[in-house]
Amino acid sequence: xxxxxxxxxxxxxxxxxxxxxxxxxxxxxxxxxxxxxxxxxxxxxxxxxxxxxxxxxxxxxxxxxxxxxxxxxxxxxxxxxxxxxxxxxxxxxxxxxxxxxxxxxxxxxxxxxxxxxxxxxxxxxxxxxxxxxxxxxxxxxxxxxxxxxxxxxxxxxxxxxxxxxxxxxxxxxxxxxxxxxxxxxxxxxxxxxxxxxxxxxxxxxxxxxxxxxxxxxxxxxxxxxxxxxxxxxxx
Amino acid sequence: xxxxxxxxxxxxxxxxxxxxxxxxxxxxxxxxxxxxxxxxxxxxxxxxxxxxxxxxxxxxxxxxxxxxxxxxxxxxxxxxx
Numbered sequence: 001x002x003x004x005x006x007x008x009x010x011x012x013x014x015x016x017x018x019x020x021x022x023x024x025x026x027x028x029x030x031x032x033x034x035x036x037x038x039x040x041x042x043x044x045x046x047x048x049x050x051x052x053x054x055x056x057x058x059x060x061x062x063x064x065x066x067x068x069x070x071x072x073x074x075x076x077x078x079x080x081x082x083x084x085x086x087x088x089x090x091x092x093x094x095x096x097x098x099x100x101x102x103x104x105x106x107x108x109x110x111x112x113x114x115x116x117x118x119x120x121x122x123x124x125x126x127x128x129x130x131x132x133x134x135x136x137x138x139x140x141x142x143x144x145x146x147x148x149x150x151x152x153x154x155x156x157x158x159x160x161x162x163x164x165x166x167x168x169x170x171x172x173x174x175x176x177x178x179x180x181x182x183x184x185x186x187x188x189x190x191x192x193x194x195x196x197x198x199x200x201x202x203x204x205x206x207x208x209x210x211x212x213x214x215x216x217x218x219x220x221x222x223x224x225x226x227x228x229x230x231x232x233x234x235x
Numbered sequence: 236x237x238x239x240x241x242x243x244x245x246x247x248x249x250x251x252x253x254x255x256x257x258x259x260x261x262x263x264x265x266x267x268x269x270x271x272x273x274x275x276x277x278x279x280x281x282x283x284x285x286x287x288x289x290x291x292x293x294x295x296x297x298x299x300x301x302x303x304x305x306x307x308x309x310x311x312x313x314x315x316x
Contacts, residue, residue: 059303066300095303102306104245107252149249149306175250 003028003230005223006043008073010035010064014051015086015198022198023047026223028230035067044230045082045126046073048089050142050196060103060145061091070096082126082226083190087143090182090192099183099192100158101150106143107175115207115216116141116195117169118181122162125188126229130221136169137218138207139195146194148176161186166193197222237285239293242311243302244275275310276301285314 005023007030009016020030031043035053040046053064064070070092077083077098085093093099106112115138120131131137150158155177158164166182174194182193197219200206206216245251254273261269278301282289290312297309 058301062300062303094305097305100305102303104250104306105252107250107255109252109256147250147252151246151248151305154305175252 001231001234003045003227004031004041004043005029005045005047005226006031006033006040007047007049008033008035008069009049010051010053010067010088010092012051012053012055012064013049013088015196016049016051018196018198019047019049019086022201022219022223025201026220026227028223028227033069035064035069038068038072040069040072040076045226046076046084047198048073048083048085048092049198050087050089053088053092056145059091059095061088061093061095064088065092065095074098077185077190080187080189082229084127084222084226085190085192086196086198087146087194090194091145093190093192098190099185100154100163101148101183103145103194104147104149105145106147106173111142111144112146112173113140113142114171114173115139116171116173116181118166118195119169121164121167122184122188125165125184125191126226127191127222128165128184128225129229130225138200138209138216139197139219140199140207141173141195143174143194146174146176148174148180148194150177158183165191166195236281236283238315239280239282239285239290240311240313240315241278241280241293241297241301241309242275243278243297243307244273244310245307247308249306275307279315290314
């Protein structure tokens, strides 16, 4: 069985094509889905891609989080379907309250693009099981609204329950609390992060590494983790 | 036609990077005495009739869509003729 992973395109999505390519390179079948539909077309997992849906109007991800298809996304997430939100997709997941807290303008007020070091903090989620806890990876980051904030109470809960999936290493690029780069829900099926794993999946087109320019493929295990989890569930 | 004005502010205890940047600029320009600057949003909703029912509906929309209660507070809803 080849897993079918849906990528939802919203008005203003930019990285839906890259997410589809990453899914293909990881060995699954990408399925293009449209925000205005109520049909998930029987996919096994979902990716909410990066971009600037609705021009980031109102709040980043806010209007997209109210799209017709998000009703089905919330239902599927509650039933355990793997859902990965990347950058603008992460912003949609917090706006839809599928993950706690909020994402605001970067503390330095600038758009930033860099190859970002991350530390894997939780390797028990559907999207991170092929990493090791404490492993450091390099994933491209590019955003203007990546500052993670939440109340002190929520932060204590997130840290206490081990819901931080990834933390920034070396540089905190946007002022996020506790260097938080990505989160998981308690069940481990919904994961969101600001950096872009779909841009680090093929030698020649990824971030630079010590070994060679553009050779970084640290994004691939996100997708292969989910595919392995779906295969195990189907077996 | 009546207009319903909804004011939304970032929560007091959370970071407001935009306000912080403006406060820094004021200080650099020599305008002393401003201890802090915070930036919020003002929504103007033009309606045919600002009835109690409409106001109740706007209150719900303000809480659920115009603001995100995780990071923002609705600080005012008023009718301006």
